[in-house]
Amino acid sequence: MVLLYNFLLSIRHKLIYTLRGQPRLHCIGDSHVAVFDYIRLYHPNRPKGYRIYTCRVPGATNMGLDNPNSKTKALPIFQDYIKNNVKKKDYVLFLLGEVDCGFVIWYRSKKHGRSVREQFDKSIGNYRALMDFAADHVDDKVLICETPYPTIRDGEDMGEVANKRKDIDTGIRERTDLTIKYNEALHHYCQNKGYTFIGMKEELLDDVTGLVKDEVRNEDPTDHHYSHRAYSTLLLKKLNELE
Numbered sequence: 001m002v003l004l005y006n007f008l009l010s011i012r013h014k015l016i017y018t019l020r021g022q023p024r025l026h027c028i029g030d031s032h033v034a035v036f037d038y039i040r041l042y043h044p045n046r047p048k049g050y051r052i053y054t055c056r057v058p059g060a061t062n063m064g065l066d067n068p069n070s071k072t073k074a075l076p077i078f079q080d081y082i083k084n085n086v087k088k089k090d091y092v093l094f095l096l097g098e099v100d101c102g103f104v105i106w107y108r109s110k111k112h113g114r115s116v117r118e119q120f121d122k123s124i125g126n127y128r129a130l131m132d133f134a135a136d137h138v139d140d141k142v143l144i145c146e147t148p149y150p151t152i153r154d155g156e157d158m159g160e161v162a163n164k165r166k167d168i169d170t171g172i173r174e175r176t177d178l179t180i181k182y183n184e185a186l187h188h189y190c191q192n193k194g195y196t197f198i199g200m201k202e203e204l205l206d207d208v209t210g211l212v213k214d215e216v217r218n219e220d221p222t223d224h225h226y227s228h229r230a231y232s233t234l235l236l237k238k239l240n241e242l243e
Helices: 002-020 031-041 074-085 098-112 116-135 160-167 172-193 228-241
Strands: 024-029 051-056 091-095 142-145 196-198
Touching (some): 116 172, 172 196
8 A cells, every 4th residue: 555655646746747847857877866766756855846757777887888898888878868858958967986986996996907096087087978968968957966975884795785895905984085086076077067066075974984974874784875764865955955
């Protein structure tokens, strides 16, 4: 009964939004984008003025966007979605980069004997190209949600993702610092291009430890995503503050 109720409720909201002619917010990215499905289906509040749609590719990385042989095929999926579903008056929001900062940049640096900076720049460069592709399809309504900070702490190997990332020995402090720099680079690019950057470092990181706050971490210790309940509330506040 609960599932049926939620389904009918979502249909009702879609009809209301359609009748009101509200613009659509297309949330595109990796598995972290699931928080927007949570907002759309379960959160008691909704972002003002948007109808939410999602396109998510679990495991997608910015590093792999220019790789035609990538396992996820994220780039053609994202591009096809934008070309076929996004209208000029719509908004496009990207949420990507956690896998890059938490694993791929470090792994490729170690594997190929290249500097972390070189891998960092390649990842950021691919992300910028994707943003610019989206900007060509909307009226400059491109939003970038900051890359999530790492939640897998040193010594934790529970869960599928933590187990897969055991190939690197980079600590959570280094991974967090890299994510901070990654978000600073994204913010700077957004300022130059006129895109909207949604930053939440102060809300997500603990003032004392500098790491993700305990209340933001997932209730399931094997899940590396933020708590949908906590994260969705922060996201909604930020979205509702936008003009």
